[in-house]
Amino acid sequence: MALVAGVDSSTQSCKVVVVDTGTGRTVRTGSAPHPVGTEVDPSAWWDAVLAALHDAGGLAEVAALAVAGQQHGMVLLDSSGEVVRPALLWNDTRSAAAAGDLVAELGAAELARRCGSVPVASLTITKLRWLRNNEPENAARVAAVALPHDWLSWRLRGYGPAGQGPLGPDLEQLVTDRSDASGTGYWSPGSGSYDLGLFEAALGRPAREAGTPGRTPGLAVLPRVACPSEPVGTLHPDLVPGVAARQVKLGAGAGDNAAAALGLGADKGDVVVSIGTSGTVFAVADAPACDPSGTVAGFADASGGFLPIAVTLNAARVISSVSELLGTTFAEFAELAIAAQPGSAGVVLVPYFEGERTPNLPDATASFHGLSIASTTRENFARAAIEGMLCGLADGLDAIAGTGAGIQRVLLIGGAAQNPAVQAVAAQIFNAPLAIPAPGEYVARGAAVQAAWALDGTRPAWPLETAAAPVRDVRAVIREQYRAAQRQVASHS
Numbered sequence: 001m002a003l004v005a006g007v008d009s010s011t012q013s014c015k016v017v018v019v020d021t022g023t024g025r026t027v028r029t030g031s032a033p034h035p036v037g038t039e040v041d042p043s044a045w046w047d048a049v050l051a052a053l054h055d056a057g058g059l060a061e062v063a064a065l066a067v068a069g070q071q072h073g074m075v076l077l078d079s080s081g082e083v084v085r086p087a088l089l090w091n092d093t094r095s096a097a098a099a100g101d102l103v104a105e106l107g108a109a110e111l112a113r114r115c116g117s118v119p120v121a122s123l124t125i126t127k128l129r130w131l132r133n134n135e136p137e138n139a140a141r142v143a144a145v146a147l148p149h150d151w152l153s154w155r156l157r158g159y160g161p162a163g164q165g166p167l168g169p170d171l172e173q174l175v176t177d178r179s180d181a182s183g184t185g186y187w188s189p190g191s192g193s194y195d196l197g198l199f200e201a202a203l204g205r206p207a208r209e210a211g212t213p214g215r216t217p218g219l220a221v222l223p224r225v226a227c228p229s230e231p232v233g234t235l236h237p238d239l240v241p242g243v244a245a246r247q248v249k250l251g252a253g254a255g256d257n258a259a260a261a262l263g264l265g266a267d268k269g270d271v272v273v274s275i276g277t278s279g280t281v282f283a284v285a286d287a288p289a290c291d292p293s294g295t296v297a298g299f300a301d302a303s304g305g306f307l308p309i310a311v312t313l314n315a316a317r318v319i320s321s322v323s324e325l326l327g328t329t330f331a332e333f334a335e336l337a338i339a340a341q342p343g344s345a346g347v348v349l350v351p352y353f354e355g356e357r358t359p360n361l362p363d364a365t366a367s368f369h370g371l372s373i374a375s376t377t378r379e380n381f382a383r384a385a386i387e388g389m390l391c392g393l394a395d396g397l398d399a400i401a402g403t404g405a406g407i408q409r410v411l412l413i414g415g416a417a418q419n420p421a422v423q424a425v426a427a428q429i430f431n432a433p434l435a436i437p438a439p440g441e442y443v444a445r446g447a448a449v450q451a452a453w454a455l456d457g458t459r460p461a462w463p464l465e466t467a468a469a470p471v472r473d474v475r476a477v478i479r480e481q482y483r484a485a486q487r488q489v490a491s492h493s
């Protein structure tokens, strides 16, 4: 038996779990908030991970740790290891035009073939093109491009700019993993290597993978892509209390959705629907997906396989926004929604509050439809918010099914999945058996799985506890009326 730690550095917060490798039981947890916004200075993530580790009781007796993180964030480092500018996050849509340019130049089908995805504003590659077009001075300073989890792992090992990293700014020590690399738009799940031509097409400068021989001066450095169970180093003893005299191994880390799949022990036939800051629908697969429509992104997973995924920009915050509008707690919001009828008496919310990623409508806004004097009630607004948010994910589920991923079970996770109204409405929308895992931080748990795997070379098979299994009770009216309203919005966006 040993203790391992998993970190989830996600959009809104950093979460830590400490797990007993023998039983899979979570023995300690911690968390710390992140700043709001779609552009964040990575130092805030660093402060949050130290605070969350402290909140979890430190790393005493912990033998290994891994960091999972929000995907796609563009972390730019100069030659001294300093962050060039605040990171643009996955939910920042300013690079939507740059995405359109890349697709026009290279072709959607060709891009899907080369990097598994059709670039949208979320992907790192589009942010690099935006940087080239809008901040050429910053682009010229770029010596390395990393993702949030890569940069945190680099810092935890003791690297960083003068005064921050005791081991100095060694960019050759940057490491990532297949799953997060596959979200950049310049790494190929098919070949398992960077597509450096796509990187150069975006930033206008060549790059190389860290540690590659024949270091040509001036090339931008990209993190080395580690193997799923590879220990990539150890935590520096001076940075985190409890580490001092011990060697705490560090796993490669992962993108948050791939880590969630590890944390759930998701297998073929499982489809995960995660309702956090982002809405995601993903499966585990033996081969990379290639969808020229862009609805499904063909990512890699964190175990050596693949993770076809559909992602929405508007998820849990649809509920928190409407709940705030109604002046309710989440529990009161649930009561209101449950009191309304399926279909919300014709009220539909197309929840594109921040534009939308899937479908790719970055300039869209949210809209209520079907309002009448009789239907405009708090109950119908609450239920319509849940129905609209889940209908977008149901479209993603259909697309994942279209990749050939058989759907035997839908696992509903993420902060909003704990809401009883979300669970009830999901059973009326998703036409598949539904299981609600026990409340937990499954992204951080997946990072702990990876840490245990890196510690002793064996991937743990920790049990998955199910808290509920809502009975399927599909009400077709919900998606029918949503589809009509959504088409109206899409045609005007």
Ligand SMILES: Nc1ncnc2c1ncn2[C@@H]1O[C@H](COP(=O)(O)OP(=O)(O)O)[C@@H](O)[C@H]1O
Residues within 6 Å of the ligand: 010, 011, 012, 013, 275, 276, 277, 278, 316, 317, 319, 320, 330, 331, 414, 415, 416, 417, 418, 419
């Ligand atoms: N009971 C609840 N009902 C609805 N939404 C909830 C509930 N509990 C938490 N949330 C929402 O879940 C979100 C956080 O979920 P989480 O999966 O931790 O997000 P992420 O990992 O994407 O940052 C927040 O937006 C929060 O408002």
Ligand SMILES: O=C(CO)[C@@H](O)[C@H](O)COP(=O)(O)O
Residues within 6 Å of the ligand: 010, 011, 012, 069, 070, 071, 072, 090, 122, 183, 256, 257, 276, 277, 278, 279, 280, 311
């Ligand atoms: O963009 C994606 C996946 O492509 C998102 O899943 C981000 O990785 C953010 O995740 P959360 O903060 O919502 O967990």
